[in-house]
Amino acid sequence: MRILLTALNMFWEEQKVKKLISMFALSAVIALPVFADDHKAKVGMITTLSGGGSGLGIDVRDGFLLALKGNNDIEVVIEDDQRKPDIAVQLADKMIQSEKVDILTGIIWSNLAMAVVPAAVNQGKIYLSPNAGPSALAGAGCHKNYFNVAWQNDNLHEAAGGYANSEGYKNSFIMAPNYPAGKDALTGYKRFYEGELAGEIYTKLGQKDYAAEIAQIRASGADSVFFFLPGGMGIGFMKQFAQSGIDLPVVGPAFSFDQGILQAVGAAAMGVKNTSQWSKDLDNDANVKFVADFQAEYGRLPSLYASQGYDTANLLASALKTTSVNDQDAFRKALKKADFASTRGSFSFDTNNHPIQDIYVREVIKEGDIFTNKIVATGLKDRSNAYVSECKM
Amino acid sequence: MIKENYFNIICIILLLSVPFLGLILDEPYYITLATKVVILAIAGAGLNLVLGYGGFVSFGHAAFFGIGGYVSGILASHALNYYPIIEWPFIIEGTTQMLIILPLAMLISGGFAFLIGMLCLRTSGVYFIMITLAFAQMVYYFAISWPAYGGEDGLSVYLRNNFPGLNTMDGFSFFSICFVLLIFVLFIISRIVNSNFGLALQSAKQNPERVAAVGIEPIKVQLIAFVISGAITGLAGALYTDLNRFVSPSVLSWHTSGEIMVFVILGGTARLFGPLVGAALFIILEQFLGGITENWQFWLGFILIIVVLFAKGGIIGMIAKERRNG
Amino acid sequence: MSISLFLEQVLNGLQFGVMLFLMSAGLTLVFGVMGLINLAHGSLYMIGAFAAAAIASWTGSFWLGLVASLMAAAIAGVIVEIVIIRRLYKRDHLDQVLATFALILLFSEAMRWIFGAFPLFLDVPEILSGTLSLPLGIEYSKYRMMIIVVGILIAVGLFSLISKTRLGVRIRAGESDREMIAALGVDISKLYTLVFALGAALAGLAGAMVGAIQSVEVGMGEPVLILAFVVIVIGGIGSIKGALVGAILVGLTDTLGRFLLPSFFKIFLNPSSATDIGSALSSMMIYILMAAVLIWKPSGLFGNNAK
Structure with a gap:
């Protein structure tokens, strides 16, 4: 029982500290409105990191973080969905309500995406899919805030x-x-x-x-x-x-x-x-750099999932360079331009925000x-x- | 027993304080977590009736949890799409009214519990554990391959169902509904357990011959308990769909049965508040450990083993005993 | 459908059944002798597969991998029995369920910690790759044939161990009367450790043999565990004979169901809904079988006492 109480205590303490930090950050923003950097964004990543199938989530996460190395404008919060749709939904609530993220990403499986994406985009969040493109979200269920950076499932x-x-x-x-x-x-x-x-x-x-x-x-x-x-x-x-x-x-x-x-x-x-849509031997500058950097950073060869995570982060960074996530119309336009060097070579979005690619x-x-x-x-x-x-x- | 009652009151106060803390700190996620604990505790309370008091271990309560969940999801999705569920011989429309959905979820999962219970209660012990699992697995595979309501992709309903006078999309209001239902369920269970029926159920666990000797058929008592148990767990399933605004076959998998069982055993079997304490502890551990390490399941397993080895009768058993001694 | 295709499917069902028998034998022994429900039996299967994959890739020899799987699972079994399981024999079944459920979490994450999140490689040895030509033009995988042979040998070995040796006498005595066997001066805790290790080793061997044709990954033990429980419940808990019959029955039902049901529904339905219904029903087949057996015989085919 005592172990439990200390554990509980630590949990609350940690939450309090987090709270303090975010309050501090907030007051800094309020105090210095003139210098506030508009090109910052907070990303919530919900992906599978434990149990069966965690290899895919780990690759997406590693690719994503690799692309953001040295980029201080994008803050990433990562949570493990255990490949359970109900957990993913609850984490999305947490990301939106408590973490106050601007953008969600990370989901690997179609059934989890179907559970999370419609609710998130309807609450005004941007969702960038680094994997999973169920047909329901490409056709009648498409949404201006939903961008698929991987492929449509078919x-x-x-x-x-x-x-x-x-x-x-x-x-x-x-x-x-x-x-x-x-x-x-x-x-x-x-x-x-x-x-x-x-x-x-x-x-x-x-x-x-x-x-x-x-x-x-x-x-x-x-x-x-x-x-x-x-x-x-x-x-x-x-x-x-x-x-x-x-x-x-x-x-x-x-x-x-x-x-x-x-x-x-x-x-x-x-x-x-x-x-x-991707291969290690695709000969373009972005891909050569990606494969080399990934190997240097993690000591293994990247997978297509890693490339999708990497492209997702680069797409996001490209849109933030010119616009702010607070101006959603402009931000969506910037995303839709897909003005980044994809590891796949040519990459653009069709009208339903899904890729056109080889x-x-x-x-x-x-x-x-x-x-x-x-x-x-x-x-x-x-x-x-x-x-x-x-x-x- | 008085000591345990004090402990129960402390549990209620602690549970209630979490959403208030969430409101004060502006951390709505705490309210979501507290609601999840309450819903899972309702599911556990249903299981506790047969597993704790009745002494027959069901490894198939995911079926009732999931059926309740799907009743809610299917009714709501038909209402949202303005498409009747059946048109012949008479029209049945979907609805988003909780006051209709929740009783219906209980009725239908109770009905399934009746059918399954009738077949399963011929067996006992480990055989009962496995045959209930078999029926749950059948429902699970059916849900995965049945395309009408999304199959493995599940069914999204986007909005919580309505409750007169409350905005259910507000986390605190929804928590309140679930909380009141939990208290109501616990009250009903304590009444059942202390009634003649409850006494018959508990003595059927130790000594079925004696129960039969006084002219009560133990299997009838057990079947009634199984139906009530299934209905309560179905209620929890319907609320869980509302919490997530989504339902999928994953709630029907045997992991769900296992987890509900773990809540009950962890808290203390045949203790009124056992499932609540167990569910709360499980969720706290999951959140807390998950925040520290990717390998949190290792430590969760470790802690559970320690609890089993050194806390006989679950958490409440341990605490109640400690108090009795000193 | 030709006769030879049907016979090949029967062989496949037999192979699946024999593999399930290796898993269920230990489970049913442990339950029969010690009265323990061991959910972590699937973890021992996983440990066997990982040990085989690690040793096979290190030494290059599949056979050393097999030996390693037996030893690793047996050692893990002994450690778990002495540290944890031993304290659970006298406990409620529910405590056993909770503790062994916790062991699943612990073992799975430990494997992921040690070996990483990606599946490991384990392949069949050169000598057993390829197929065997059987009568009626059946081409059957040599490796699957080996699984059938090894499984049958182990089944025979287990039966003679139990019916002919002193250890077997003690095991049978332990099943019927625990107090008496202690009174006879048998060191009961050693006997328990031995039985547990034996069951663990068989599970580990099954994991390694199956790992070579399927995949060696975290979580591989859980689906098999459920099937093994189905098997021992159908056969009657505690009965080795029941485990064998149950395993073959489940193996044949699953394999033939997957193969025959869709074609059966094609007789009177259009092909796409026949495939739909047939596939859905075939995934439920073994559970339907189990429910039917238990409704007919509430303590399994060979179970004498409903515990």
Whole structure:
């Protein structure tokens, strides 16, 4: 009980100190209105830092903070959502009510974004998505305060469909988990893919063993396989597929082939094609600097999530350079210009505040001891998304 | 028992002081946290009735919590979209009126508790734990793959439901509603526990044969308790949807069942205020440890183990005993 | 659908079942002998997988990794038993649930602390990669075949351990009458530690074997833990035979359900709603199975006493 009381005490003390500091800061602003820097902003980052899937949140956070190194205008408050939508909603309330942030960002998962974003933007906050672009927020549910700096969820799957056509695949077997993002994935693939389907399977969310599905692929007579199985699900599938001896070309979105996961898949992923808006070997100045800085700072190679966090921070910094977050109209205009050097090369926003960008096809290769990707083709050029016309902004 | 009552009064005062502190310090997040504690305590109080007093451990109360939550979410979303829930044989419209939603949430989760309880109460002990889990998992997977209300993405309702005379979007008003409901629920439970029915329930835990000997069927008593328990937890679920203005299958996962169970055991089983103390302690630890380190779950686990090993009968058990001795 | 595809799926179900048996054997023994509900059994599975991945990448040998998984899980089991679990035998089931739930949090975060947030690499050994040609034109993964064989060997070993050795006599005595076994002069706390370590080692081995074809990551033990509980409840708690039958039943139901249900619904529904309903129902299948078994036999298939 005593431990608990001291713990409680410390908690209150800490809160009090925080409170004092912010009051002090406030009085400083009031006292010196003339010199107050209008280009400052406070950002609330809600992302997944503990439990399963925390690798993605950590990458987004690290990329974001890397871009802001040496930038004293942007203050970042970071909280862990534990990948639970209800916790994310409560943290968003905290960020808005108690921390009084101007901008929110950080959410990894679509279902968490759907829980947080609509309420936040309706309360007049700007939300910059560094990952997750559910179709509902791109179409009828779009909002002038919501900017997606990653992709619309369907994009990478669409590019995989386009690539399947260019490779001449006529009979694909397609597979995704049985949840909304999984259905979007297969819809996205079918939007561009022109051939027949040898089979279409929805697997259990979180499933790790695909023996039954692989047997069906073998028996289906397919000429290619497309799958969307993010995280640990994809690791299991790739290893088991390589073991099965089935010799079919495999295409998937980058989510099962990012730098963090690839080492765990190992040789089983060699030669597999995957679609991504970013790759380590993209040859532009911003990207070369990003990859080098990231490695120097954190001692590991960046993933696409890290690049998205980095781009998000740079977009924000670019808008703050010329405008103030207090003048929302001007600030939104500045964001929409996307006047920053993206690690992806060309990057602009469509009318529904989602990116127009190239989606590449990468191949998994081995560099020394490390598995990584290199670009082998462009899947879709200047791709926007399928929901622009539904967005009335 | 008097000592425990003093402790309970202190708990209530402490709980009430948090939102006031939030108002004074202009930290609305404290009010949100206090509301969360109150709602989870209601859920725990429901579970405590069967787990603590009845002695049968349900590992499936997430089902009732989630069903209550979805009743609230579905009714509100239909009302907001002006789209009736069913049109045939008669029209049922959605609503955003808490006074309709909350009883309905209790009724429907109570109904599910009746069905599930009827099948589950044939078993006991660990078998009961697992069969309740099985039903909760069925509901969970159904919710994930059922596209009509968002599947895994969940269902946003954007605004809290209405309560006559109050602005529920104001954190303090919403806290007050939840708080009054908690007190009401605790009052009802204390009445139930001390009634003849409650005595039968508690003796069915120790000695079902003796209960049967006086002409009461223990399974009927247990089923009624299970239905009341499910309804109370469903009420908490409906309020939780309002707190977050959002509901998703994650409230139906077995983690939720586990957490509700942890609140009850941590606070002290078969103690009226056990769930409240447990929920409060859990949330405080989560907030406090989460503020210090990314690895807060490690320390949470560590502290929980210490509590189990050295505080028999949960926090209230420990404190009540200490007072008795000295 | 061809006969050979169906048979291949039966093999897959069998392999899944055998793996579940390794997990459930320890769980059911620990419950039968010591009366303990151990939620942290999944953590031992995770520890086995991490140990195997770490040792395999350090030495380059999968087999040393397997040995490491057995040892690491057994050692972790012994430490946990002596420091914490031992104090819980006489306690309420609820205290056991809370304490072992806390252990899950502790172990998961500890693994993340040590190994980082990203999954680890563990691959099947060269000699077992690729497929085996079986009759009827079935191509079956050699590695999965090995899991089936190892699982069956361990099952046979466990049965003879329990029915033929002195340790087995004590374990059976411990299940039926704890006071008597102490009166016989058996050092009961050593016996308990030994049983717990045995269960832990089996879980660790399962983690390592499965880790090689799935993924080695934090939180991998929890879904398996739930399944293992489903298995021992279906089989009847405390019964090794029940665990084996339950495991095979669950493995077959899950695999065949995933495979057959969508095709079944395609007979009378349009393909997209058949896929929807079939997939939704197949993810609920094992829970439906468990509920049905318990409604029919409230203490499992081979359970004699409802505890």
